[in-house]
Amino acid sequence: MPHRFERDGDAIYRQSFAIIRSEAALDRFTPLEQLAVVRMIHAAGLVGLEQHVAFTPGAAETVRLALRDGAPILCDARMVSVGITRKRLPADNPVICTLQEPQVPELAREMDTTRSAAAVELWRPHLAGAVVAIGNAPTALFHLLNLLQEPACPRPAAIIGCPVGFVGAAESKAALMDTQGLPALVVHGRLGGSAITAAAINALASEKEI
């Protein structure tokens, strides 16, 4: 007997979001923040993720407006950039990932750092007003925060900082939230990842939930 399963993609989204809203503790978030958090939980398959999510005040709105104004989206990993649903973007926003640029391995050797951190150096021409989406590498987020200590470095509109893992992830996200004047969204601790990061962008990019 063939397996029977729900075959309507929109219905799957609706049912999933309804389950998440019934189970997750979303009251401390604004309605716009909730849209992001619901999709992040959906991407992770993990109710409880919301306990680790933090926004600076107004950051969700800042991301939405920046995207509407055409902000480029700077991604630390291709898994993030391919996870962003292009048809949800409001202004055909450029989605940029520099990690595979041919000069990155050599640059990383010169800088004595990771390829992910070296790739962030190549963001400089795109940084002004950008939405940053870091879903993999703590070293990318740390390097960006160091860049932004240079007074001449252009400022992004907002940073979605969800690097994942056991070495530096929690510390890099704490450092982001301790930085004054940077609208930010993080998943504190070890959790994070490219799917969660792309989900935050996908949620805030469009007026439509599904």
Place this chain on the structure above:
Amino acid sequence: MPHRFERDGDAIYRQSFAIIRSEAALDRFTPLEQLAVVRMIHAAGLVGLEQHVAFTPGAAETVRLALRDGAPILCDARMVSVGITRKRLPADNPVICTLQEPQVPELAREMDTTRSAAAVELWRPHLAGAVVAIGNAPTALFHLLNLLQEPACPRPAAIIGCPVGFVGAAESKAALMDTQGLPALVVHGRLGGSAITAAAINALASEKEI
């Protein structure tokens, strides 16, 4: 003051894997299975994931040998295919994702199903001896299991079944593990995702842990 952080990528992996091995309950897995589970935990940032991981007996070895023999890797989502580290593959294995093929939206309408399930139809010419890596869509896994009920359908070598989410994910993975004669690796329940799935491939693809 600039932030100080570990800048040696290999050292980050080594420290991460050591933390995971000290915290996770890995005793019930074989050494080869442990390589996969450690990397899956690393990708998720989640010790405890191992409680939900299940292998059919010998499946990890089957994946390793199939990849060594040049098996193609069939992915349900681009986030999975770009997450597979090409330089870890032992035989320059083809990594195939059919979701973006131009005929998929029309095929999904004709079949009255999701694009992810329709894309699986396009796997038929590649399915014999392949390693399947499903990290996103329960409907892809359900559709594949239905295809494999056709006696004439070619058999994959193994299925890594880690679709994520709240509608159908747990059920599709239970159905996979209930199917006789299919070497399989799953994360039971809601957890899963493209990063976890790619991590399982990356772990089993190479003799080198880092």
